[in-house]
Amino acid sequence: MEISAIVEERSKYLNLLDLVGEEIELKGVVFKVRGLSGFAFILVNAYGTIIQTVYTGEIGETGVKEGCSVVIKGKVSEAKLKDAFVEPKSCEVQINEINVVSSPKELLPFDITKKKLDIGNDLKFDLRYLSMRHPKEKAIFRIQSSLVQGIRSFLIENKFVEIRSPKIVAEGAEGGANIFSMDYFGQKAYLTQSPQFYKEFCVGVFDRVFEIAPVFRAEKHNTNRHINEYTSIDFEFGQIDSFYDILNMEAAMLKHAFEHLKKDVPYELDLLQVEVPDIKTIPALKFWEVKEIIKKEYKIDPKDSFDLAPIEEIKISDYVKKKYDSEFVFITHYPTAKRPFYAMDDAEDPELTVSFDLIFRGVEITTGGQRIHDFDQLVAKMSGRGMNPADFEFFTNAHKYGLPPHGGLGLGLERLTQRLLNVDNIKSATMFPRDMTRLTP
Amino acid sequence: MEISAIVEERSKYLNLLDLVGEEIELKGVVFKVRGLSGFAFILVNAYGTIIQTVYTGEIGETGVKEGCSVVIKGKVSEAKLKDAFVEPKSCEVQINEINVVSSPKELLPFDITKKKLDIGNDLKFDLRYLSMRHPKEKAIFRIQSSLVQGIRSFLIENKFVEIRSPKIVAEGAEGGANIFSMDYFGQKAYLTQSPQFYKEFCVGVFDRVFEIAPVFRAEKHNTNRHINEYTSIDFEFGQIDSFYDILNMEAAMLKHAFEHLKKDVPYELDLLQVEVPDIKTIPALKFWEVKEIIKKEYKIDPKDSFDLAPIEEIKISDYVKKKYDSEFVFITHYPTAKRPFYAMDDAEDPELTVSFDLIFRGVEITTGGQRIHDFDQLVAKMSGRGMNPADFEFFTNAHKYGLPPHGGLGLGLERLTQRLLNVDNIKSATMFPRDMTRLTP
Numbered sequence: 001m002e003i004s005a006i007v008e009e010r011s012k013y014l015n016l017l018d019l020v021g022e023e024i025e026l027k028g029v030v031f032k033v034r035g036l037s038g039f040a041f042i043l044v045n046a047y048g049t050i051i052q053t054v055y056t057g058e059i060g061e062t063g064v065k066e067g068c069s070v071v072i073k074g075k076v077s078e079a080k081l082k083d084a085f086v087e088p089k090s091c092e093v094q095i096n097e098i099n100v101v102s103s104p105k106e107l108l109p110f111d112i113t114k115k116k117l118d119i120g121n122d123l124k125f126d127l128r129y130l131s132m133r134h135p136k137e138k139a140i141f142r143i144q145s146s147l148v149q150g151i152r153s154f155l156i157e158n159k160f161v162e163i164r165s166p167k168i169v170a171e172g173a174e175g176g177a178n179i180f181s182m183d184y185f186g187q188k189a190y191l192t193q194s195p196q197f198y199k200e201f202c203v204g205v206f207d208r209v210f211e212i213a214p215v216f217r218a219e220k221h222n223t224n225r226h227i228n229e230y231t232s233i234d235f236e237f238g239q240i241d242s243f244y245d246i247l248n249m250e251a252a253m254l255k256h257a258f259e260h261l262k263k264d265v266p267y268e269l270d271l272l273q274v275e276v277p278d279i280k281t282i283p284a285l286k287f288w289e290v291k292e293i294i295k296k297e298y299k300i301d302p303k304d305s306f307d308l309a310p311i312e313e314i315k316i317s318d319y320v321k322k323k324y325d326s327e328f329v330f331i332t333h334y335p336t337a338k339r340p341f342y343a344m345d346d347a348e349d350p351e352l353t354v355s356f357d358l359i360f361r362g363v364e365i366t367t368g369g370q371r372i373h374d375f376d377q378l379v380a381k382m383s384g385r386g387m388n389p390a391d392f393e394f395f396t397n398a399h400k401y402g403l404p405p406h407g408g409l410g411l412g413l414e415r416l417t418q419r420l421l422n423v424d425n426i427k428s429a430t431m432f433p434r435d436m437t438r439l440t441p
Numbered sequence: 442m443e444i445s446a447i448v449e450e451r452s453k454y455l456n457l458l459d460l461v462g463e464e465i466e467l468k469g470v471v472f473k474v475r476g477l478s479g480f481a482f483i484l485v486n487a488y489g490t491i492i493q494t495v496y497t498g499e500i501g502e503t504g505v506k507e508g509c510s511v512v513i514k515g516k517v518s519e520a521k522l523k524d525a526f527v528e529p530k531s532c533e534v535q536i537n538e539i540n541v542v543s544s545p546k547e548l549l550p551f552d553i554t555k556k557k558l559d560i561g562n563d564l565k566f567d568l569r570y571l572s573m574r575h576p577k578e579k580a581i582f583r584i585q586s587s588l589v590q591g592i593r594s595f596l597i598e599n600k601f602v603e604i605r606s607p608k609i610v611a612e613g614a615e616g617g618a619n620i621f622s623m624d625y626f627g628q629k630a631y632l633t634q635s636p637q638f639y640k641e642f643c644v645g646v647f648d649r650v651f652e653i654a655p656v657f658r659a660e661k662h663n664t665n666r667h668i669n670e671y672t673s674i675d676f677e678f679g680q681i682d683s684f685y686d687i688l689n690m691e692a693a694m695l696k697h698a699f700e701h702l703k704k705d706v707p708y709e710l711d712l713l714q715v716e717v718p719d720i721k722t723i724p725a726l727k728f729w730e731v732k733e734i735i736k737k738e739y740k741i742d743p744k745d746s747f748d749l750a751p752i753e754e755i756k757i758s759d760y761v762k763k764k765y766d767s768e769f770v771f772i773t774h775y776p777t778a779k780r781p782f783y784a785m786d787d788a789e790d791p792e793l794t795v796s797f798d799l800i801f802r803g804v805e806i807t808t809g810g811q812r813i814h815d816f817d818q819l820v821a822k823m824s825g826r827g828m829n830p831a832d833f834e835f836f837t838n839a840h841k842y843g844l845p846p847h848g849g850l851g852l853g854l855e856r857l858t859q860r861l862l863n864v865d866n867i868k869s870a871t872m873f874p875r876d877m878t879r880l881t882p
Contacts, residue, residue: 002722003685003771005692007599027680029648029845045648048600067843069680104843105816129642129839138646145603152593158448159489162586166873167608167655168621168632168670170880180609182623182632185661185877191609191623198873201570201882205579207470207486213654214608220626229609239468239510244444251446281443330444375546394882398570402508402545404470432607432639436626439611441642441835 016051016091019076026051026072026093027101031085032113033066035059042095043113044070048142049087049267050135052079055095066113067104073097084115085135087267108133121425128432128441139268141431143261144417146268148212150260151233154253160235161206165198167214171392173197174340180218191216194410196342197395199236200371203406204398210235212413222436224425225310225363227414229434236371236408243344243354243370246407247284247330250358250366254328255279274421277327283320284330284356290316306338314362332356334369341382344370344407358411361419368409375399457492457532460517467492467513467534468542472526473554474507476500483536484554485511489583490528490708491576493520496536507554508545514538525556526576528708549574562866569873569882580709582872584702585858587709589653591701592674595694601676602647606639608655612833614638615781621659632657635851637783638836640677641812644847645839651676653854663877665866666751666804668855670875677812677849684785684795684811687848688725688771691799691807695769696720715862718768724761725771725797731757747779755803773797775810782823783836785811785848799852802860809850816840 016024028046040059043050053072055062064070072095079092108130110119117124117134124131131137156162168189172179173196180191195211202209215232235253240246258276261269269276285293290308294315295301302309308316308331320329333352336345346352355369372378378399379389389396417429427433432441457465469487481500484491494513496503505511515534522530549571551560558565558575565572572578597603609630613620614637621632636652643650656673676694681687699717702710710717726734731749735756736742743750749757749772761770774793777786787793796810813819819840820830830837858870868874873882 001685001725002765003688003692003725004722005689005696005720007690007693027845029645029679029843047648069843069845102814102844102846105841108842127838129645129835130842132643132646141604142602142647144605148603149597156590161583162589163582164585164655164672164872166670166875168657168875168880180623180625182621184621184880185659187880189880197882202573202872204470204570205573206583207488214605216609218626229607231605238470244442247444248446249448251444252448255446279446281445284442284444324443373543394570397568400546401549401571402470402510403543404468404510405543431605431643434607434609439609439625439628439630441638 016076016088016093020078020091021076023073023075023096024093026053026074028070028072030064030066030068030070033059033064042070042098043083043086044072050083050085051088052081052083052086052092053095054092055098062098063100063103064098065103066107069101071099071101084271085113121428125427125433125438126441132431136271139265139271140417140421140423140429142268143265143272143274143421144413144429144431146261146264147257147417147420148233148413149264150257151253152210152212153260154256155210155235158208158249160208160210160237161202163195163198163202163206163209163211165192165195165211165213167192167216171197171394178217178219180216193217194232195234196340196410199234199408200342200395200403200406201398203236203238203408204401204403207239207404208235208237220436224427225415225418227426227430227433227435230430231413233411233413233416234408236406238404238406240370240405240407243332243356243407244284246368246370246409247282247332247356247358250368250409250411251279251282251328272421276420279328281326282328282330282358283324283326284332285316285320286333287331287335287352288333290331293319306335308357308364310363313359313364317359317362327361329359330356331359339369341385341387342371342378344372345381354407358409360416361422363415363419365415365419366409366411368407370405370407373399373403373405457517457529457534461519461532462517464514464516464537465534467494467515469511469513471505471507471509471511474500474505483511483539484524484527485513491524491526492529493522493524493527493533494536495533496539503539504541504544505539506544507548510542512540512542525712526554562869566868566874566879567882573872577712580706580712581858581862581864581870583709584706584713584715584862585854585870585872587702587705588698588858588861589674589854590705591698592694593651593653594701595697596651596676599649599690601649601651601678602643604636604639604643604647604650604652606633606636606652606654608633608657612638619658619660621657634658635673636675637781637851640675640849641783641836641844641847642839644677644679644849645842645844648680648845649676649678661877665868666856666859668867668871668874668876671871672854674852674854674857675849677847679845679847681811681846681848684773684797684848685725687809687811687850688723688773688797688799691809691850691852692720692723692769713862717861720769722767723769723771723799724765724767725773726757726761727774728772728776728793729774731772734760747776749798749805751804754800754805758800758803768802770800771797772800780810782826782828783812783819785813786822795848799850801857802863804856804860806856806860807850807852809848811846811848814840814844814846
């Protein structure tokens, strides 16, 4: 037989509003049945939303129950619906015929039709494949998918090429103990902490590159802002005039992604009552300036003088929100001591780097900066730190044979999602979270 | 300071043809310098292609050499260029001013300006970060990036939601010994072989889902069609009427992706002389029918009666090319014995499954099929195979609480790229390949 290469346009059933008065066929999964005397409302999960259908007759006789897959033939009619989960609210489907295609063995162990899924985080994650069926849980990941799409379309429009770096590596990019190791056919190997080295290689090839892929950190933290496997949105690009070009690119990327969200997933944003920031400009403050502000305005003075404590990130967000009406703030010129060996030092003060973090609603979501492109400068900085440049020859070779001035960043997708949707825990913004004790589902 | 959220439109310099007679600024990396008496041609890698610029004066005095990053100010003028790598060929830039922004320490250890990079595969992979700078190597991955984009845009238009399954897992989806293991905070964990279980979970949530992400196979094969870390393009969707819906979706997806390629990367396709198939329909033959054809037409009868040997895949491709003028062929109804426990058996013959492979130019690039959605049927099949369904409760729970009839597939990106571009080895179609002995770069 011959398989056609044309698929039916699925979206034709999406806009029921255009189909009022017409006979349609609807396939979906029964979300909720409200049986009344002689008729029933059947809410059906179909094509991305929950559609109200109306059955005339005794529903008990049809075998239709929650979790069934059904094929409905019916007529679209106008209606005024109130159920928060139903979309569209101005029409419904009058059922002429309903057939059950598959039936669950059991009804769900919790009620996914309630306004809020209140089963606690442990059970929610243990039964993620079921708890995600709640419309508000589902909405989190529908928004996340759209967010990634918005980011990707911005990068592609701006001539970034998508790269694919290996996840099994011989060296960690960040160093330290926070790295998972494994046996690779008798060799010791690691799971990548960051595509940093590969991004820089690829700047030498494509000039502008990005990757949105998993990275792994064996951090022994079990907090509401840590997971051990996360999605890193990485970009890196050459021909920069200053490291501020990187901040500018990120601001534009987020602005574009947020505008994409508003067009793509209004139903889900509304369901979760998400306030999507309207980015105009983002203030950038220098690290030492931030330290001063926090000390002066909030009377807080944590001991670590080379990094910001979580409380400082919260306070500077608060400050910037009041002073600049911005939910984002770039913090620049982090001390050299706390930045990796490939970070470019500030030409005016070698104790500082031309690097930055981006703080969004009190949490750091991005680390980035300009990188050293000159071979001699890189080797000197490595030697100065007691590293042996020969161990990193596979990396420094890219510099030896020429790289343009470049920089980039890594943005944590789950943290961005968490802050955007204002959910309690980064794990709640992760489809299948991994933490120190959680390896399933 | 305030960071703007608007970026300069980079594409304005892409179409030099529109800028003839105008003064422009060009930033890029010097690809080749051809110094002549009193003037020089400088080919510059800029914004995705190689642009010819002309310098009047003694180039030796400027410090410009191959691998330098430069900023050029000049005027676009008409020209007729022949260099295969240069694009556009009908104009060039007359340099008024050229400034060197960064310089390599050394010139590349091989010539990337030659028509073909003939350094052998070992060196090519050892120095991948340099060998990819050759325009033809670079073109492979520029095309691959575009291919992924074409596939993704098809899936998103067709309402598939992008999911993110974990790469560190407690159970392999394929079972067997071909799985990498690791220590996860004192627990034994594995690297995912396939997102299969997670895709099926997510069909119960979103109905249509996809993921394009790395998977890992600890296969001890070192052939030209195996790598140990590859990119799997996975989709899965519900509400199917028959398993042929899945084949139809894949045919449409590939058709869309190939049409996208032709629009997006004509320069690279031309450089590699790629013949992009024009998909109309794709023939589908049943497994036993294929075995008969090969025996009869090619006098080949390999011993494995439940699977196709590589030679059989080559022969059936040849047959289909002649008979149907198609470079693709679906092979359906593989024997139950060789398919995983979650594969749906054929209602007419339980020795067969409603599953398929897709063969492209002699190589299997996809495995897919309809999955069992009914809980009792799944548990019975597992028990019949001597598996303990309780060990897979986290998977079968999704079925217990209701899944629609569904199916999907996994398509190997690198194999697809290799066959499309007709390169010698799957590793040549992998940016940073991993095989039994290769763990770097």
